[in-house]
Amino acid sequence: MTVKTFFHRLGSPPYFYRISKPWGRAFAWISLILILVGLYGGLWLAPPDYQQGNGFRIMYVHVPSAWMSLFVFMVIAVCSFIALVWRMRLSYAVAAASAPLGAAFTAVALVTGSLWGKPMWGTYWVWDARLTSELILFFLYLGVITLNRSFEDQKTGDKAAAILALVGAIDVPIVHYSVDWWQTLHQGSSFKGLTSEIAPSMLWPLLVMMTGFMFYYGWLVLWRTRSELLLRESDRDWAQQEIRP
Amino acid sequence: MNPWLFFFRTELGISWRERRRVMLPLVFFSIVAFLFPLTLNPKGHLLARMAPGIIWVDAMLAVFLGLESLFRHDHEEGILEQWVISPTSLELRVLFKVASFWTVTSLPLLLVSPLLVLWLSFPLRGLGILMVGLFLGTVTLCFLGALGAALTLTLRQSSMLIAILFLPIATPILIFGAHSAVLAARQLDPRPALYLLATLFFLTVGIVPKAISAALRISYET
Numbered sequence: 001m002t003v004k005t006f007f008h009r010l011g012s013p014p015y016f017y018r019i020s021k022p023w024g025r026a027f028a029w030i031s032l033i034l035i036l037v038g039l040y041g042g043l044w045l046a047p048p049d050y051q052q053g054n055g056f057r058i059m060y061v062h063v064p065s066a067w068m069s070l071f072v073f074m075v076i077a078v079c080s081f082i083a084l085v086w087r088m089r090l091s092y093a094v095a096a097a098s099a100p101l102g103a104a105f106t107a108v109a110l111v112t113g114s115l116w117g118k119p120m121w122g123t124y125w126v127w128d129a130r131l132t133s134e135l136i137l138f139f140l141y142l143g144v145i146t147l148n149r150s151f152e153d154q155k156t157g158d159k160a161a162a163i164l165a166l167v168g169a170i171d172v173p174i175v176h177y178s179v180d181w182w183q184t185l186h187q188g189s190s191f192k193g194l195t196s197e198i199a200p201s202m203l204w205p206l207l208v209m210m211t212g213f214m215f216y217y218g219w220l221v222l223w224r225t226r227s228e229l230l231l232r233e234s235d236r237d238w239a240q241q242e243i244r245p
Numbered sequence: 246m247n248p249w250l251f252f253f254r255t256e257l258g259i260s261w262r263e264r265r266r267v268m269l270p271l272v273f274f275s276i277v278a279f280l281f282p283l284t285l286n287p288k289g290h291l292l293a294r295m296a297p298g299i300i301w302v303d304a305m306l307a308v309f310l311g312l313e314s315l316f317r318h319d320h321e322e323g324i325l326e327q328w329v330i331s332p333t334s335l336e337l338r339v340l341f342k343v344a345s346f347w348t349v350t351s352l353p354l355l356l357v358s359p360l361l362v363l364w365l366s367f368p369l370r371g372l373g374i375l376m377v378g379l380f381l382g383t384v385t386l387c388f389l390g391a392l393g394a395a396l397t398l399t400l401r402q403s404s405m406l407i408a409i410l411f412l413p414i415a416t417p418i419l420i421f422g423a424h425s426a427v428l429a430a431r432q433l434d435p436r437p438a439l440y441l442l443a444t445l446f447f448l449t450v451g452i453v454p455k456a457i458s459a460a461l462r463i464s465y466e467t
Contacts, residue, residue: 084459139413146409150400159463160396164410167392167456171414174445178417181441182424 011088013229014238020222027219034212041205049202058116060205064213066109066130069137070172072102072217076144077169080162090225092158093232095165096148097224101217103141110134129180136175140168154232249341256345266311271353274307278361296367297375297426301419303361304354304379305386309411311350312390313404315343316461320398329465335458343391343454351383367430374429378439381446382422388453389414395460418445 009015042060049056076095083091113131114124125131144161151157198206233239260266281299282292319325328338355376362372393411397403425438 136413136416139409143406143409143413146406147396150397150406156399156463159466160460163392163456163460163463164396167414167453170452171417174417175413178420178441182420 010090013090013093013233013236016090017226017229017238017242020226024219024222024226027215027222031212031215031219034208034215038205038209038212041208042202046202046205047199052120055116055119056202058112060209062109062112062116063206064210065105065112066134067210068213068217069102069106069109069134071214072098072105073137073141073165073169073172075221076102076165080165084159084162084166089232090229092155092162093225093228094221095162096158097221097228099141099145099148099161101220101224103138103145105213105217106134106138106141110138129176129182132179133172133176137172140164140172144168249337252338253341253345256342257348260345260349266314267349267353270307270310270350271357273310274303274354275357275360277303277306278364282364293366293368293430296362296365297423297430299365300358300361300367300375300379300426301382301423304351304383305412305415305419307354308351308383308386308390309408311346312394312407312411315346315391315394316398320464325398325461326465329462335461336454339391339454339457339461340450343387343457346391347384347387351387354383355379367426370432371426371429374435374439375426378422378425378435378442381439381442382418385418385442385446385449386415388449388457389418392453392457392460395457396463398461398464418442421445 038060043057046057048054076098079091079095079098082088083095110131113134117126118124144165147164148157148161151160230239230242234243278299281295285291285295316325319328328335358376358379359372361367362369362375367375390407390411393407394403396410397406400406421438421442425435425442428435428438
């Protein structure tokens with residue numbers, strides 16, 4: 001099966017509903033194993049940092065979450081584009097399923113970042129470029145979620161949220177750049193998480209955790225998309241058959 | 246007369262009939278600025294340092310105030326539907342509509358800004374730069390806000406939602422705008438901030454009317 005026919009078949013919600021179940025199961029197991037291995041490597045095997053002691057270990061949750069928060073927004077923007085241009089129903093469902101996950105990753109990144117900041121920088125919050133743009137990203141997620149849920153007609157909400165996500169995707173780099181510019185205007189950045197290159201013994205658990213988070217997101221987004229599809233297509237025959245025991 | 250100019254003039258005329266819409270942002274803008282000296286220490290130094298931030302946040306809130314009613318009337322009267330189905334460019338119509346919205350709600354803010362500069366003891370030498378920045382910034386804010394208004398067109402009580410959509414997207418404009426004023430007040434070169442503001446201005450005026458049109462079309466598709 002070529003990529004093109006696969007893409008065309010994905011346009012059919014029942015087909016996606018059928019194949020997403022084994023894929024989701026596989027992703028769940030892979031993410032569970034990777035996250036356990038990554039946690040073991042990060043919390044036990046990796047040596048304490050010479051400056052931060054054991055405090056740096058929160059990095060193994062913080063960095064993957066922050067990374068996923070940007071990645072998920074990119075997924076939403078790409079899905080929104082596909083949905084608006086080719087009117088693919090599945091794309092809307094994936095975007096709608098992703099938004100709360102992305103918001104959760106952003107919230108985790110912000111909270112763990114604050115907890116990490118208190119012992120290391122002496123404060124929970126600084127108006128640093130990354131922190132500020134992450135916070136604005138969180139507000140953008142909330143906007144996309146709220147807009148999607150605000151309309152009586154789900155199709156209208158999907159399209160409105162898609163337009164907002166595309167504008168937001170253009171806006172996120174601009175926000176990051178502007179905050180960076182504003183910060184350097186005031187004072188040199190006195191805070192850098194890890195100035196030196198990360199040692200291999202600390203790096204591999206981080207990479208394993210990041211891959212694990214990717215699969216975790218993949219699992220959840222498949223599961224949530226399945227429910228979104230059932231909700232959206234509840235008047236169709238295939239959905240009726242799936243719901244009936 | 247050019248039909249687009251005629252459209253622009255008609256929109257201005259309609260807004261002028263409802264003078265409340267012109268006065269409201271202006272009065273709001275002045276009152277908010279007047280509250281700061283009362284709640285902070287009015288002895289010049291602190292106030293002068295905060296003045297650019299106060300004026301810019303104030304201007305953004307004043308723009309936000311008018312957004313909910315921007316397309317509402319045209320939507321309820323069915324005029325918007327005629328725009329959507331008309332063969333002429335919806336994007337251009339949106340461009341002139343927002344331009345007229347800016348003329349009615351934000352141009353008065355620019356004209357009254359010298360008064361705020363005096364109240365907040367902002368150095369007078371920065372006034373010119375402040376006004377240039379406010380011009381570029383308020384136009385950009387009007388377009389971004391119009392996108393929020395267009396996305397929430399058919400919803401009741403949409404102003405809360407517009408705030409969630411509009412305020413995060415507007416932050417770069419506030420940053421560059423307020424800092425051009427800060428630089429001017431310190432007698433530093435404000436051009437870097439103004440150029441970045443101008444970049445956002447052209448980017449927004451070029452792209453956002455397209456997004457607003459797409460958002461308006463959603464409401465009439467079934």
